[in-house]
Amino acid sequence: MQQDFFKKFNINPLKFDQSGLKWEDLLAISTHYDTIKPDLAAVGKFAVESILKCKNVHSINYRVKDNEHLIEKIIRKTIADPCRRIRIDNYQEQITDLVGVRALHLFKEDWSAIHEFMMDSWNLAEPPKAYVRHGDSPRIIEYYKEKDCEVEEHPFGYRSVHYLIEAGLGKEKLKVEVQVRTIFEEAWGEIDHVVRYPYHKDKDMLVRLSSILNRLAGDADELGTYMRYFKTYNDQVEASHQQEIESKNQIIDSLRQQINQLTLDENQLQSLTNSLDALEGTKQNIKKPKQEYLWLDSFMDSPLFKNLSHQLEKIVQSEGFQPIEVSEEDFAIMENAQKELFQILGNPEKLNRFLSDGHVKNLMNQIEFVEPKKS
Template identity: 45%
Template sequence: MTLDREHFFLKYKIDASSFEKTDLDWAELQKIFDDFIGKYEQLSQAARMAAEGIRTAPGVHSIRYRVKDPEHLIEKIIRKKIKDPSREINSETYFSEITDLIGIRALHLFKDDWFPIHQYILNTWELNEPPKTFIREGDIVPDIYRQHTNVEPHEFGYRSVHYLIKNKPYKDQLIMEVQVRTIFEEGWSEIDHTIRYPYDLDNQTFNSFLQIFNRLAGSADEMGTYINFLKNELDLKDKRHKDELEEKNNLIESLESTVSKISALSAKEKNTLLAEINTLKQKVNTSPTWSYSGTSVFSPLGITINPQQGISFDVQSTVSHPGLGKWIGGAQQLGTPGLPSSLTVRNESPVKYDVLKSILPQQALKK
């Protein structure tokens, strides 16, 4: 395929006078174009192999990859030469000078998913340069990104972690660009790229609205991270509760077995002890079930988890519950003197009836 210079300049909005200042030879650009087309299938296979490898990394939600369009390669070379005429780009050097001939994007759901992907990339390939984390000016950057990457504000608010990896699936060594970002970062980037790139980068109307959209995308990432943290915390508490129940049930079974084997007790005394153990078993196995409503998490016992106020429960609907002292942590009275309206869980130490009795009026306590 022969590139028509005038048609190419018109299609990609390249100023002819600016091109002339670059000293680029159109015949040399045609040679690069033909060489790249000849290697396109090999590049596609190399991109596919690398992408499938990254897909196996922990935390990866989905993978996208592409080989650069041949015309876009020529356009990029021209624009790079216009920006820096001293740069040497020809048919012998373009493979090393253009570092995104192959582009791979690894998408993940939560910010916390990034580090396992980062470790996979470092353990699999040699890097051409240290990884970079691009951020929006004003973003709060977790320390883990600063410890393992170079953090740089991006002029358009673009967020992503970039890697240039060395790969040599065939004769020529390739530099592949790998971008790792969240799904929200990807969504904003795709819309921004579609609207502005490459000819409306200075459109202030687009820029203003896209900056608002960028802030919303960042907030969505933070909310996703918080919800994931909350879920993990609740799952952990639920597991601890189940483990405690299992431990107590094992103890009860051991007591039942021991009582049954004590020959000195009469049948009536054994039955009385076993009945008391059975009552204890029913109390121990009373388990709260969490549900979600609005901005708080509720349980049937009146317990509320509020992101701003911590964990609390209504006294009158809770203290009468037979399993209260078995799983609710140390409590502290809130509000004005008299019948308190709520208690706040401070830790996971057992609450005994005597402790509640010391901080609550008698009319609030029911055994």
């Protein structure tokens, strides 16, 4: 049994002997662990139900560590630090992820709201820890620190924020490790764990392939952030455009009524002129979305975004997007027409004759209102 266990988890028997661990002691821990697993499961369910109250959590699950992985982790921790002694009376304090919860979110920026929820809702046994990848934006790292997170660069590019919370159904509180990450980060982590970690960390080809997959997962997260930013900005543009259409339709309607009832004097002329000016000058300044998109910077600097930008530039420069060319003769005609219009507006008699012209009246009656879109 012991040898099969070592082979399954790629444990060096010599290092195990040097660690001072006894197989019999590990079996005793496993037997004791069976007695507390039902309580651990109940605490895990309680934590899941509580965290699901945060609307930014897309999906969540929990697990109670199985006996084999508990023993395997005790062995690895002891081999890594021979001074550490993990016994039957302290393993629950030494192994802090007996109950593990994974809370997943869709967009990187959703983490901020989840973090606030976790900090407000739970007692933490230690400060949250944000694992980042080499090359991550200094702005993001600083943001984690501003949120009272310890930041640690993970050697294999693992990204996640861990919270060690104290939870329980009664007076006794148990530690639960809550890992918060995006769906793409979860997908990479699961694949990496099954294929490479922790038993094949020295396989160079697997390390390289996992690194590529990690980069693709990061690109997917950043592209998702950009898509959300683009949608938010585009929605604001459309809403502003809709408001502009409604405003101009109101001005046109008012203008039509003024013209139909017109007996010109100076005040009416000024009112008509002001209405036309307003129709010409109504503009909406589109503001950028208020929400912070900290992870957008990384995407803007990525090869993926630069390639997309290059493709868009090629489309814009294609024949289908050639600029409209106006000849000098057409431009002169438009300029003269504008001058004549302002001369008419400045002379009540000319304006009255202009508006009384049958052709002009027909044109005014053919004005089409742009109907606003119904939401």
